[in-house]
Amino acid sequence: MSEGALPKQDPVLRVDDLQKSFGGLAATDHATFGVERGTITGLIGPNGAGKSTLFNLISGFYEPDGGTVEVNGTDVTGMEPYQVADHGLIRTFQTPRKLEGMTVREAMLVGPRKQPGESFLTLFASPGSVSESESANLAEAERILEEFEIDHLATQPATDISGGQMKLVELARAMLAEPEVLLLDEPVAGVNPTLAKKLKDQIRRLNEQGTTFLLIEHDMEFVMDLADPIVVLDQGHVLTEGTPEGVRNDDRVIDAYLGGGT
Amino acid sequence: MSLLDDPRATFADLTRPEGWVLGVSVAFALFLLVAMLTGALGPTYFLFLVGLAGMYALLSFGLNAQWGFTGLINFSVAAFFGIGAYGSALMTASSSPIAGGFNPLVGLVVALVVALVLALLIGIPTLRLRTDYLAIASLGLAEVVRLVVLNERWLTNGSAGVRGIPGFFQGWPVLSTFPEAMPGLRLVVIPGSPIILGTSFWQSLLNVLLVLAFAGVTFFVLRRAHQSPWGRVLRTIRSDEDLARALGKNTYSFKMQSFILGSLIMALAGVFYTHLNLYVGPGDLDPITTFYAWVAVILGGSGSNRGALFGGIVIVTIREGTRFLNDVALPIDPAPMRLLLIGVVIVAVMRYRPQGVLPPQRELIWPSAVDGRATPETPDSGVRERKGGGGDE
Ligand SMILES: Nc1ncnc2c1ncn2[C@@H]1O[C@H](COP(=O)(O)OP(=O)(O)O)[C@@H](O)[C@H]1O
Numbered sequence: 282m283s284e285g286a287l288p289k290q291d292p293v294l295r296v297d298d299l300q301k302s303f304g305g306l307a308a309t310d311h312a313t314f315g316v317e318r319g320t321i322t323g324l325i326g327p328n329g330a331g332k333s334t335l336f337n338l339i340s341g342f343y344e345p346d347g348g349t350v351e352v353n354g355t356d357v358t359g360m361e362p363y364q365v366a367d368h369g370l371i372r373t374f375q376t377p378r379k380l381e382g383m384t385v386r387e388a389m390l391v392g393p394r395k396q397p398g399e400s401f402l403t404l405f406a407s408p409g410s411v412s413e414s415e416s417a418n419l420a421e422a423e424r425i426l427e428e429f430e431i432d433h434l435a436t437q438p439a440t441d442i443s444g445g446q447m448k449l450v451e452l453a454r455a456m457l458a459e460p461e462v463l464l465l466d467e468p469v470a471g472v473n474p475t476l477a478k479k480l481k482d483q484i485r486r487l488n489e490q491g492t493t494f495l496l497i498e499h500d501m502e503f504v505m506d507l508a509d510p511i512v513v514l515d516q517g518h519v520l521t522e523g524t525p526e527g528v529r530n531d532d533r534v535i536d537a538y539l540g541g542g543t
Numbered sequence: 544m545s546l547l548d549d550p551r552a553t554f555a556d557l558t559r560p561e562g563w564v565l566g567v568s569v570a571f572a573l574f575l576l577v578a579m580l581t582g583a584l585g586p587t588y589f590l591f592l593v594g595l596a597g598m599y600a601l602l603s604f605g606l607n608a609q610w611g612f613t614g615l616i617n618f619s620v621a622a623f624f625g626i627g628a629y630g631s632a633l634m635t636a637s638s639s640p641i642a643g644g645f646n647p648l649v650g651l652v653v654a655l656v657v658a659l660v661l662a663l664l665i666g667i668p669t670l671r672l673r674t675d676y677l678a679i680a681s682l683g684l685a686e687v688v689r690l691v692v693l694n695e696r697w698l699t700n701g702s703a704g705v706r707g708i709p710g711f712f713q714g715w716p717v718l719s720t721f722p723e724a725m726p727g728l729r730l731v732v733i734p735g736s737p738i739i740l741g742t743s744f745w746q747s748l749l750n751v752l753l754v755l756a757f758a759g760v761t762f763f764v765l766r767r768a769h770q771s772p773w774g775r776v777l778r779t780i781r782s783d784e785d786l787a788r789a790l791g792k793n794t795y796s797f798k799m800q801s802f803i804l805g806s807l808i809m810a811l812a813g814v815f816y817t818h819l820n821l822y823v824g825p826g827d828l829d830p831i832t833t834f835y836a837w838v839a840v841i842l843g844g845s846g847s848n849r850g851a852l853f854g855g856i857v858i859v860t861i862r863e864g865t866r867f868l869n870d871v872a873l874p875i876d877p878a879p880m881r882l883l884l885i886g887v888v889i890v891a892v893m894r895y896r897p898q899g900v901l902p903p904q905r906e907l908i909w910p911s912a913v914d915g916r917a918t919p920e921t922p923d924s925g926v927r928e929r930k931g932g933g934g935d936e
């Protein structure tokens with residue numbers, strides 16, 4: 282067991298001895314850690330440390346070579362991403378995903394899970410229930426856009442907004458899926474400082490309202506300010522886990538950043 | 544808002560390409576009407592053309608439900624069309640080597656069931672993989688189906704094809720005898736060239752009503768589906784399947800539904816063709832049908848049901864127009880002329896309007912949910928067009 286695995290009282294996510302290699306490269310090397318419910322947990326590490334790979338393993342996009350992933354106490358190892366999402370875990374991607382041909386609010390409406398209108402038969406058998414949930418979802422989407430102060434973008438083409446606004450929309454859309462734990466891969470990469478601050482405030486606010494976050498971030502100031510605890514990944518395994526203070530002053534972490542990855 | 548409630552607002556609401564297409568369509572319809580009244584175009588032949596246009600529209604609808612909605616690349620349009628055509632022909636024809644003689648409704652159901660099974664057979668192994676796998680597998684499937692039809696004589700009559708197919712309304716009350724029961728009419732619009740409406744005219748009229756019903760219902764179903772959360776998931780898959788997966792959508796299931804839906808519509812086109820043409824042969828499974836359907840969808844604007852309808856009509860115009868030109872004006876073989884024209888159309892569309900003539904113009908949200916809310920102003924160009932259509936439109 283790696284040193285990073287601090288005991289958790291009520292973990293919403295548990296990763297145990299997870300392994301994944303690509304050819305000869307061990308991208309995830311016996312990684313073990315947990316995410317305590319209600320926290321904003323940071324995941325940092327040098328470039329190529331395997332952070333995104335870990336996200337892909339947890340969310341079901343990659344099949345692990347060994348180890349287990351538990352969400353809310355259920356073993357989700359080897360499940361399809363949609364099944365993992367059903368257990369309350371939603372993830373975003375490092376590069377913003379564009380929805381060609383949709384307006385912002387249309388793109389937002391992809392977020393809610395288990396919409397009655399996602400069943401083909403219901404469209405014809407019970408159009409009333411589709412209208413009802415669609416109206417409710419649309420109202421909810423507009424409410425969240427307002428909270429994020431981007432409601433003026435609602436009817437813009439989703440591909441016409443800035444990279445930073447796209448990150449905000451992604452976060453807003455992920456919230457519509459009502460996750461218990463939300464995994465964000467570099468939410469402020471390439472985002473200007475004003476929008477980054479906005480994103481930080483939003484993440485904090487959503488966290489106070491009950492969503493647990495696990496976020497990868499390169500911007501040290503951002504992550505140290507927002508997250509606690511912080512898990513440090515190096516060459517696929519968990520180097521250490523601790524408070525921002527503790528991590529900042531840990532020699533091994535400094536060595537990893539200076540010597541390793543980049 | 545519908546045309547009936549407020550016609551002026553409906554017209555003011557049209558985007559420019561919509562206005563153009565509407566104008567050209569009206570002009571074309573008038574042209575055909577004049578041609579018919581002057582006797583240059585026989586009314587029965589005209590109705591046959593309308594039937595053909597309906598058939599191509601159905602094929603384009605089917606492909607649009609796969610490629611336009613979800614981004615599924617299906618190169619076996621002709622195979623599903625052929626399954627529909629042969630399925631109903633073999634069930635209903637007097638010369639059928641197997642069952643034969645059933646009511647055309649039985650033929651319809653059997654054809655759709657066979658198409659469903661075939662869609663599952665090819666969808667199950669390929670739809671979990673990247674889109675290219677379906678493309679390759681469907682290319683093979685088209686050829687396999689064609690060769691089976693050509694060679695399994697005990698089942699399909701082989702190269703002789705199937706004859707003795709009844710009209711679709713055979714055995715129905717009233718409708719089965721409707722063409723004979725109707726009186727022959729003789730209309731004189733221009734003195735000296737009377738228009739004669741006999742039994743074959745009424746027969747064709749029935750066929751046209753049939754294809755209008757098929758295409759109308761299909762259009763209605765597809766439009767509702769496209770505006771729904773179901774359609775939104777398909778559009779998300781087309782744009783970025785991983786995003787849909789991350790948001791908890793079972794993309795394999797959605798892709799399968801889209802593939803089956805499209806395949807059934809293609810088979811429906813085949814069923815109609817059987818009872819229009821009253822003969823089917825292995826030549827009806829030639830890949831040219833697949834090619835036409837793709838041209839129609841790309842020309843009309845991928846993802847747009849109206850575009851698919853428009854594309855289907857253009858295909859029939861080119862197909863039959865070249866034949867007409869050959870008969871009347873230019874002594875050029877229609878087959879190469881047709882391909883030349885289609886080539887010119889494709890080049891022109893790719894050069895000047897890569898997103899197609901009528902790509903989806905407006906937001907697609909379940910209509911009753913947006914009523915009374917702020918809608919985006921789309922006078923000049925659609926949501927999809929502001930970006931110049933994007934690479935894959
Ligand atoms: N799909 C893949 N195929 C091959 N190698 C991969 C793949 N995904 C990631 N890797 C490799 O795994 C290592 C970790 O990558 P990644 O998880 O993206 O790092 P990080 O997000 O921490 O920067 C890198 O060396 C990367 O090249």
Ligand SMILES: [Mg+2]
Binds near residue numbers: 333334
């Ligand atoms: Mg990464």
